[in-house]
Amino acid sequence: MAAVSVAPASVPSAPPKEAIDGKLLPGEHTLPASWWKSEKIFELEKRAIFNKSWMYCIHESRFKKAGDYFSFTVSGINFFIIKSKVDGQLKAFHNVCRHRAYPVIRKEKGSSTIIGCKYHGWSYNSDGQLTKAPHFEQVEGFKKEENSLFPIKCHTQKESGLVFVNFSNEENVPDFDEWFTGLNQEMTEFDFTDYEYHMSYELDGQFNWKTLMDGYQECYHCPTAHPGLSTAFKMETYKVVPKGRYCRHYAEVVKEEIEIPDDDADADEESSWFGFGKKKSAAAAEAAAEAERKMKAKKENPGGEFNGLWVYLFPNHGINCYSPAWYSIRVLPLSPNHTILQYDIYTKKGLAEDKKKEFVDFLQLVELEDFNLCQLTQKNLDQGVYNSGYLHPTKERGVLHYQGIVRDMVKEHYELESKAGKPINPAFVGGNSINESVKELDEICSNLECGSGEGDKGLDW
Numbered sequence: 275m276a277a278v279s280v281a282p283a284s285v286p287s288a289p290p291k292e293a294i295d296g297k298l299l300p301g302e303h304t305l306p307a308s309w310w311k312s313e314k315i316f317e318l319e320k321r322a323i324f325n326k327s328w329m330y331c332i333h334e335s336r337f338k339k340a341g342d343y344f345s346f347t348v349s350g351i352n353f354f355i356i357k358s359k360v361d362g363q364l365k366a367f368h369n370v371c372r373h374r375a376y377p378v379i380r381k382e383k384g385s386s387t388i389i390g391c392k393y394h395g396w397s398y399n400s401d402g403q404l405t406k407a408p409h410f411e412q413v414e415g416f417k418k419e420e421n422s423l424f425p426i427k428c429h430t431q432k433e434s435g436l437v438f439v440n441f442s443n444e445e446n447v448p449d450f451d452e453w454f455t456g457l458n459q460e461m462t463e464f465d466f467t468d469y470e471y472h473m474s475y476e477l478d479g480q481f482n483w484k485t486l487m488d489g490y491q492e493c494y495h496c497p498t499a500h501p502g503l504s505t506a507f508k509m510e511t512y513k514v515v516p517k518g519r520y521c522r523h524y525a526e527v528v529k530e531e532i533e534i535p536d537d538d539a540d541a542d543e544e545s546s547w548f549g550f551g552k553k554k555s556a557a558a559a560e561a562a563a564e565a566e567r568k569m570k571a572k573k574e575n576p577g578g579e580f581n582g583l584w585v586y587l588f589p590n591h592g593i594n595c596y597s598p599a600w601y602s603i604r605v606l607p608l609s610p611n612h613t614i615l616q617y618d619i620y621t622k623k624g625l626a627e628d629k630k631k632e633f634v635d636f637l638q639l640v641e642l643e644d645f646n647l648c649q650l651t652q653k654n655l656d657q658g659v660y661n662s663g664y665l666h667p668t669k670e671r672g673v674l675h676y677q678g679i680v681r682d683m684v685k686e687h688y689e690l691e692s693k694a695g696k697p698i699n700p701a702f703v704g705g706n707s708i709n710e711s712v713k714e715l716d717e718i719c720s721n722l723e724c725g726s727g728e729g730d731k732g733l734d735w
């Protein structure tokens with residue numbers, strides 16, 4: 275399986291040539307089917323992957339004023355992101371009251387610079403600091419400053435405005451730029467400021483999160499499963515290029531009736547078929563505008579409108595930028611065979627309503643086709659007949675790549691837990707009030723949980 279490379283992209287705006295001329299590397303097998311249905315593997319994946327990865331949540335343009343917030347659940351963890359009144363930054367907090375753990379936010383979105391818990395009335399400001407704890411003024415030893423909401427690492431990518439979180443509380447958590455080396459530069463190719471939020475929708479899938487990612491990470495299935503998409507893009511040009519913890523997808527748009535500008539007409543990173551929505555230098559802009567006028571004059575194929583910057587972000591997100599709109603897909607695992615798919619669509623400012631609808635219809639058709647593939651695939655993975663399949667070395671390179679990261683992170687964490695003799699949850703915060711007595715009671719619980727079954731050699735924590 276391909277090793278994880280975190281080297282920055284050297285040619286970010288066009289697919290590199292295949293590394294091997296003529297001959298292909300041998301293929302590799304998928305991870306075993308048990309990894310798509312085991313409750314224990316699922317829980318291990320949460321600790322090994324989701325609770326220590328940088329994960330995309332939302333675009334910063336959704337936050338207009340101080341106090342605007344959005345709540346999320348990822349990998350079973352409830353949290354919210356709020357625009358701070360103190361410094362205007364976006365900040366993330368666990369949606370857990372420090373008193374008795376009631377959720378302090380109970381709506382999907384809202385706006386308030388004071389977060390009041392509706393259980394016993396504790397209040398926090400938009401920086402997560404406890405400002406009020408009724409009747410605790412007289413309590414000996416109680417310190418408000420030690421009872422702020424638990425913060426979560428939050429990063430807004432300045433090139434795009436995409437907002438990410440990382441649940442890990444471990445030391446040596448890679449910072450965002452290190453985690454996604456090369457991504458910042460890649461995202462400068464698309465002008466996110468020219469787009470505004472349009473709509474969201476959700477699909478409720480009876481399948482493992484990886485079932486969806488498997489399909490997302492290749493277009494080998496497109497000619498058979500996406501007839502519409504296959505008329506819009508030249509499927510033989512579809513490439514998934516691994517770039518460390520993200521992959522870029524490339525495909526050449528079909529413009530049969532359109533004269534495609536000569537490759538040399540303007541600079542590499544500023545022309546190509548990804549021209550729409552991109553930032554251009556003044557010199558190249560004129561040439562590109564002329565080429566674009568030509569295209570528009572002749573264009574009949576609606577697929578010709580779509581030019582992409584498509585990125586898979588490990589572990590479970592996709593950012594797909596076209597000219598009329600960009601959208602994100604968030605693949606949210608609930609159990610081994612239950613996953614919520616969330617789509618947020620942002621359309622180009624000023625885009626006509628019928629064009630928005632055309633884009634949404636196009637997107638929803640393709641996504642539904644993928645959804646149906648996953649539903650039936652998972653049923654067969656659950657049967658216990660199939661175990662592993664042979665993947666194509668180039669057509670399914672993206673699948674090999676991301677499954678390789680999953681395998682490596684899970685194996686590494688499994689070894690850590692085996693050595694420790696207990697589960698290690700990087701997202702655990704615990705707080706500062708744990709005393710010896712609480713620790714002792716915790717030990718009793720973990721001994722009971724870990725020691726189940728005589729002669730049990732498995733990781734039955």
Ligand code: FES
Nearest residue numbers: 371373374391394
């Ligand atoms: S749980 Fe929030 S105030 Fe008691």
Ligand SMILES: [Fe+2]
Nearest residue numbers: 489490500644
């Ligand atoms: Fe698909």
